[in-house]
Structures are given as C-alpha cells and as structure tokens.
C-alpha cells in the first residue's frame with residue numbers, strides 16, 4: 560500500500576475510537592422503517608412510475624448532456640413552469656440533486672468577484688451541510704446565528720449595519736435533523752430591514768407544508784429571493800429546484816457550475832417529478848393527517864420522558880446526546896425489526912447525537928406503537 564493511504568486509514572481509525580465511524584447499513588428488510596424521507600410514499604406511486612416508463616419509452620434513460628450543450632427539452636421547461644406558478648415566483652430552475660443545487664447556486668450567489676465585495680453571510684447554525692460547503696467553497700466565514708434565534712440574528716445584522724458588503728440570510732424552512740420550523744415572516748422582515756438577500760432551503764417542507772403543500776415559502780412568493788427545494792424527499796424521486804426571479808435564473812444558467820458542467824437530470828426522473836408536483840395539492844389531507852399523527856407520537860414520547868428537542872413536524876429526533884447510546888438504541892430497535900437512523904456528529908453538533916424518526920403517511924398506528932414500545936424497552940435495559 561502506498562504510504563499516503565496511512566493518513567486516510569488513521570482518519571477512519573480515529574472516528575472508530577469516537578464511535579463516529581460511518582458504515583453503509585447492511586441490506587436487510589425491516590418490519591417498520593422510520594429512516595426514509597419518502598414522507599408521502601410517492602416513490603411507489605403508480606402515476607410517477609407510469610410517467611417515468613412513458614418517458615423512458617419515448618426518450619430513453621439518460622439526458623445525454625448538459626442542458627446548455629444538447630438541445631434543451633420541453634419536459635424541463637414544463638416542470639420549471641409549474642414550480643414557478645405554484646411557488647409564486649417569476650421563474651424556476653432544476654438541478655440533479657439538492658446538494659448540487661445548494662453548492663452551485665450559493666457559490667454563484669456569493670461570488671465576490673461578481674458582487675464587487677466579499678459578502679456577509681448570516682446562516683442558521685443548523686443549516687444543512689450543503690449550505691456550509693457552499694460557503695467554504697466561496698471562502699466565506701459565515702456569521703452563524705444560534706438556531707432559529709432571530710434576536711441573535713438581529714444583533715449580528717445590527718452589528719454589521721454600516722457595512723456596505725452584500726448581505727445574505729440562509730436558512731432551512733423545516734430543519735431536517737430537528738423537525739422544527741423557521742419563522743419566515745420574521746426572516747422576511749429582517750431581510751427587508753437590513754437589505755439582505757433571503758435564501759430558504761425547503762427540502763423537508765416541499766410536498767407537505769404551505770397552503771397547497773408546496774412548502775412554507777409558497778405563502779410568501781417573491782418576498783423570498785431564492786426558495787430551494789428537493790424532489791428527493793416527499794416527492795419520492797431525486798433532483799431539486801430553485802424558485803427565483805428572471806434575473807437570478809439567467810445568472811444561475813451562466814454561473815452555477817453544477818448546472819453548466821453537469822449532465823441534465825434524467826428525463827424520466829423529470830417526468831416523474833412533474834407527476835409528483837401535480838399530485839401535491841390532492842395529497843394535502845394525507846399530509847395534514849401525517850402532522851397530526853406526528854403530534855400524537857411526539858406527545859407520547861415526551862410523556863415517557865424522551866427528549867424530542869424542538870420538533871413540531873413529521874421529523875422527530877430522540878436526543879440521547881452520546882453517540883454510543885444512540886448506536887445502542889438503533890441496534891436494539893433493529894433487533895426488533897425497526898429501522899431508525901442514528902445521527903451523530905458532524906451531522907449534528909457535539910453531544911447532540913440522536914435517533915431521527917421520520918414519519919410518513921404509510922406508518923400505521925401499529926408501527927408507531929411498536930416504535931414507542933421498542934424505545935421504552937431499550938430505556939428499561941439501560942437503567
């Protein structure tokens with residue numbers, strides 16, 4: 560083995576010692592699965608499957624090139640048109656993944672050469688890794704405000720009030736690891752007052768929240784400069800969108816590396832996501848029932864003494880703090896046929912390890928009862 564391999568190996572050995580080494584889970588069937596982000600069960604929906612098959616029959620599997628290189632396709636425009644219409648934005652642009660959208664859109668927006676000055680970025684501390692990576696790639700030292708603490712954000716904005724540097728506020732609307740919600744009306748007011756651009760990641764809200772289910776930014780239209788969301792969670796597929804102004808769309812097409820230098824999303828995936836997008840309003844009774852089920856599940860867990868953090872949605876963390884306890888709880892539930900995700904640093908902060916329970920519309924009362932009983936048994940074992 561070349562000597563350079565030792566550095567990589569040492570890195571992983573250190574993670575193992577701290578109970579932080581990540582490994583791909585074994586392929587196996589579980590009776591109950593609380594680890595998936597397929598919140599509306601759309602990954603198995605016949606309308607999506609049919610749309611994908613019909614498109615593959617017509618146009619094949621791959622999209623063959625970047626949209627700027629090959630001739631552009633009507634399916635991309637149709638989906639972007641629907642997104643802009645329902646998000647009340649002037650335009651939309653689609654990407655192959657949420658991670659790709661965040662890193663390429665944000666690093667384009669934060670380009671100091673284009674802006675003429677280094678931007679000031681105010682970011683919620685619990686934002687998704689892709690947003691942090693985008694700032695790193697742009698060599699930005701973020702002003703990170705305490706999670707959803709808008710007094711702290713106001714304090715930071717006030718501190719930099721006289722700066723002429725362009726300002727940006729970055730947040731998720733539903734936080735993926737905590738299941739709580741940002742207060743968008745407060746963020747809009749702050750963005751207006753301090754002349755900051757507002758960027759909202761709707762990965763975990765798209766399909767479930769907002770007037771028609773298109774996410775929390777749906778209710779605010781153009782008051783939010785960029786509303787990013789993914790197709791990879793409640794919409795059951797893969798890919799992402801940004802809803803924005805015409806000016807920004809034109810800029811993104813010319814500056815987002817992940818758009819310019821990457822093959823366009825597969826046409827069958829886009830066709831399936833068009834079908835998913837159209838189904839969203841009709842699925843809102845199920846989405847509402849999911850939130851009510853989550854409320855009951857959370858209340859029971861809390862009454863049993865589990866720490867569910869700030870959750871107010873279908874994502875419920877059970878915070879054990881130490882990675883070791885979290886992994887043991889996960890293994891205990893797995894032996895009972897229940898799959899949950901164990902989330903450890905760096906996905907969450909130190910001393911914040913947790914099981915992440917992601918409820919979806921197909922979870923029965925029986926499944927939730929099995930989960931609660933499993934957790935209660937685990938705790939008895941620990942005492």
Ligand SMILES: Cc1ncc(COP(=O)(O)O)c(C=O)c1O
Nearest residue numbers: 656657658687735760762789791
């Ligand atoms: C808040 C948030 N943004 C972006 C992403 C990345 O999305 P994708 O999985 O489509 O790359 C995720 C995925 O976990 C996420 O939770």
